[in-house]
Amino acid sequence: MTISLSTALQTSFADAVARTRAALTEQGFGVLTEIDMKATLKAKLGEDMEEYLILGACNPPLAHRAVNVDRQIGLLLPCNVVVRADRADDTSVIVEAMNPQILVEVTGEPALRDVADEVTRKMQAAIDSLQIAAAPA
Template sequence: MDIALSTTLHTGFDRAVEAVREALAEQGFGILTDIDMAATIKAKLGHDMEDYRILGACNPPLAHQAVGINRQIGLLLPCNVVVRRDPHDTELIHVEAMNPELMVEVTSDARLRPVAADAAARLAAALETLDRHAGPGPSQR
């Protein structure tokens, strides 16, 4: 099982982040956290790295269902979505969303399967929206 659902875009980084937020919102996800890894690494370690943001996405009804099934599932929430510039080709922006099916694999709790499937379908739909509106790059999966 892949740990991520992903696509590659050929657009500006700030536009990609904006498009990801919009696509996730259309699927019922809000952003709880927004971590600028590049700025954090620069501030804390003095090292430069490519643009790299981690968005903590949450669909409240799905999160509520998952926590209702298994209280420890909060350890795997929110669903992280990474928007990052390719370190070798600065024209490419990778968007990677945590595969919610991992919740079932990690916990071995089959009761989470329908919640994970719903979340995965919504994240996949958001990535498809990105492909249509922000412009896919040369590779997608």
């Protein structure tokens, strides 16, 4: 199992962030948290890095189902989605989401499988839609 669901986009960082937010919304996710790693590391450590944004995405009905199976699952929520500049290619932006199957693997709770499968379908649909939106008309 891979740790992420991901894609690379040939676009600006701002466009990738906007499209990622829209794709998440389309799949029923809201962004609860946002961490600007570039700004945080600069402010706290004086260190420079490429654009790197962590979005904490949550689909409330699915989160509710997961918490009802295992109250500790909140330790793994919300689902992190990272939008980051590709250090190897300055024309590329990488969008990657935590693989929801990790919820089952980490907890060993088979009752989470259905929820993880549904979150995976929705998150993969969001990631896939970024490529479709990027296709030339």
